[in-house]
Amino acid sequence: MTRLTRFTRTTAFKLSLLYVGVFTVMSGFLVVYVAENTDHLMSEQVVQSVDSELKGLADVYVRGGVRDLVETIDRRSKHPDASLYLLTDFAGNALVGNIARLPTVVLEEADGGLRRVRYTRLGQNTEDIERQAMVRTFELRGGFRLLVGRDLGDQLKFSNLLANALRLWLVVIVLMGAITWFFVNSRVMKRIDDISATSRTIMHGDLTGRLSVAGNNDEFDRLAVNLNTMLERIELLMQSMKDVTDNIAHDLKTPLTRLQTRIEVALRDSKGEEGYRDALEATLDETDHLLRIFNALLRIARIESMAPGTVMEPTDLNKMVAEIAELYEPLIEDEGGRLETDVPSGLYAECNKDLISQVLVNLTENALKYGRPDEGSLLIRMSASLEDGRVQLSVSDNGAGIPEKDQERVIERFVRLEESRSEPGTGLGLSLVKAVARLHGGELRFKNETPGLSARIDLKRAEPDGSGSGNGQGGKTGDEAP
Amino acid sequence: MLRILVIEDDPEAASYLVKGLTELGHTADQAADGQTGLQMSLDSDYDILIVDRMLPRLDGLSVIQQLRDEGNHTPVLILSALGQVDDRVKGLKAGGDDYLPKPYAFTELQARVEALARRPKSASQVETTYTVGDLTLDRMAHSCRRGETEIPLQPREFRLLEYLMQNAGQVVTRTMLLENVWEYHFDPQTNVIDVHISRLRSKIDKGFATPLLHTIRGAGYTIRDTAH
Numbered sequence: 001m002t003r004l005t006r007f008t009r010t011t012a013f014k015l016s017l018l019y020v021g022v023f024t025v026m027s028g029f030l031v032v033y034v035a036e037n038t039d040h041l042m043s044e045q046v047v048q049s050v051d052s053e054l055k056g057l058a059d060v061y062v063r064g065g066v067r068d069l070v071e072t073i074d075r076r077s078k079h080p081d082a083s084l085y086l087l088t089d090f091a092g093n094a095l096v097g098n099i100a101r102l103p104t105v106v107l108e109e110a111d112g113g114l115r116r117v118r119y120t121r122l123g124q125n126t127e128d129i130e131r132q133a134m135v136r137t138f139e140l141r142g143g144f145r146l147l148v149g150r151d152l153g154d155q156l157k158f159s160n161l162l163a164n165a166l167r168l169w170l171v172v173i174v175l176m177g178a179i180t181w182f183f184v185n186s187r188v189m190k191r192i193d194d195i196s197a198t199s200r201t202i203m204h205g206d207l208t209g210r211l212s213v214a215g216n217n218d219e220f221d222r223l224a225v226n227l228n229t230m231l232e233r234i235e236l237l238m239q240s241m242k243d244v245t246d247n248i249a250h251d252l253k254t255p256l257t258r259l260q261t262r263i264e265v266a267l268r269d270s271k272g273e274e275g276y277r278d279a280l281e282a283t284l285d286e287t288d289h290l291l292r293i294f295n296a297l298l299r300i301a302r303i304e305s306m307a308p309g310t311v312m313e314p315t316d317l318n319k320m321v322a323e324i325a326e327l328y329e330p331l332i333e334d335e336g337g338r339l340e341t342d343v344p345s346g347l348y349a350e351c352n353k354d355l356i357s358q359v360l361v362n363l364t365e366n367a368l369k370y371g372r373p374d375e376g377s378l379l380i381r382m383s384a385s386l387e388d389g390r391v392q393l394s395v396s397d398n399g400a401g402i403p404e405k406d407q408e409r410v411i412e413r414f415v416r417l418e419e420s421r422s423e424p425g426t427g428l429g430l431s432l433v434k435a436v437a438r439l440h441g442g443e444l445r446f447k448n449e450t451p452g453l454s455a456r457i458d459l460k461r462a463e464p465d466g467s468g469s470g471n472g473q474g475g476k477t478g479d480e481a482p
Numbered sequence: 483m484l485r486i487l488v489i490e491d492d493p494e495a496a497s498y499l500v501k502g503l504t505e506l507g508h509t510a511d512q513a514a515d516g517q518t519g520l521q522m523s524l525d526s527d528y529d530i531l532i533v534d535r536m537l538p539r540l541d542g543l544s545v546i547q548q549l550r551d552e553g554n555h556t557p558v559l560i561l562s563a564l565g566q567v568d569d570r571v572k573g574l575k576a577g578g579d580d581y582l583p584k585p586y587a588f589t590e591l592q593a594r595v596e597a598l599a600r601r602p603k604s605a606s607q608v609e610t611t612y613t614v615g616d617l618t619l620d621r622m623a624h625s626c627r628r629g630e631t632e633i634p635l636q637p638r639e640f641r642l643l644e645y646l647m648q649n650a651g652q653v654v655t656r657t658m659l660l661e662n663v664w665e666y667h668f669d670p671q672t673n674v675i676d677v678h679i680s681r682l683r684s685k686i687d688k689g690f691a692t693p694l695l696h697t698i699r700g701a702g703y704t705i706r707d708t709a710h
Contacts, residue, residue, distance in 0.1 A: 281699065281700055284587075284700050285700065287587075288587065288700075291585050291587065292669065294585065295583070295585075295669065296669075311571075323664070326638060327664055327666075327674060327678075328674060330677040330678055330681055331673070331674045331677040334677050354666070354667050354668065357666055357668070358668040361666075361668065361674075
């Protein structure tokens, strides 16, 4: 692409061109309108003065005959800025007047019509100066012909003035166009170029780049702020993807290495069928663990990719919590703890029963693993309540809680605060809870109670099925009463 | 011995399945696409169909639907790599009888196939009483006896024992118990099922000479009378 085509393809150039074009056409209309009207007005004035003079001269002729007429014309033609006069006899010889030369046809057709003619004034110093005039010619009794006219010099001068003004105006418009283009180009295009330059560096992999914000809150600032927010989100996603990849590598490497070691050891120290069987069973446990991690990852990815609001129905929370409590109570009791539930009856939430049950299970298992108090026995509480129009579903324990600085971190995939990783688990439980909460338009939040930790998610409230249908019927029958 | 048809397009996965099922003493055939699979299952009389969801020519769900439309009610186990939440519901709606997401352990598949084969084919075949050794479960009276002793059971314990006895002699996995007794379709990380089993065991086995409820390592549980 050459410099010129690149230049002519810019938006600024096209805008300036359009601007100049539109203003030229508009000014053209204005000038033509003014010119037409002025010309018309001036012509009318000329005709009027010619007519009144003709009338006066005709009167003179009627009253005083040719002599008086000749005298009057002679006198009038000597005035400065006089009209044009010419009186001829029946043979066409000039008797008196101030016109030296004139197309003969004007005198021959003395029908009183208006004509525009070229003429030369008598006594003009410079010969052959042709001027334009508007004339009328009449035939008088006795074969005389009288011509009276007005010079059109002023009118022409004015037309010229207008033409010059138009030319000047055009120059001004083009200049203004150039100035506008310069302004648009230097200010606006520079910012657009800025944006494309920054996006180019981002395209090349540097996600830390941000668009500059001028601070005057114009549309470019708004665009830049929006794009920056988008970039931040992308950077965050990329970072979390990288973290996940690192974590997967780490968390899968350990069981895979263990698996490999077990197999190698079993192959080296062959202890007969019994030994092989033990080794195989141990490797089976490892592969089970690996499969569990994969399944959990797949499940989280699947939930995260689902559109919010899908596969949901009004669910009785009281019933759901009671069922989970029934499933977990024996386990909690075996561990020396207690389980309490507190859900008001008739509280429904718009949710996916399987997924929310899984959430309760994950939070309960976390409470079992990490929520044990140093003294006394474990108390796990499942509760649901209505706050600010949203259903809050929570599982709390009476353990040590999570330090506030770690609360964000535990939700990330594979993060387990306990470094030794002695408890079984994939480290994906809370990631799944978070994904499910997001799917339900809510969030996972932690709160340190005294003592213990409360983990809660918020759900959309739902009306129990089948309620409200009776009311509409009742209202209708009331109206039908005669 | 069961006659099983595996409809699976991945040759490696299919031959692994066929080999595993054959080693268990079953007869297993294989079809590599949906159209062939549908034809084979209509032509011969299989006990169980194992159908992958993603198949060339005709997808797994369509195979099951057309089969049901033809009046064929062979139990179907759906295998799926898609795996979650709504997929399972779609699979069962199409007429599948059980659903197993990939990747799966072979023991899980084996347990499910055998449970499917033992499933009563019509309401008239449902037994009202299950018996294993001297343990009797009366489904009508909701009562359980071992020998002469009446054993009181909680409703959930009753359903747990009922499911185990329905599949007496077969291995049932923890996931199968969670799905069929509690109707949950997820994978708990802890041994929550084990606790329920041990409570049930203490009720039906404690104080009796021969234990009936056995743990199968790496697989699950089974109820059987080892005296025979």
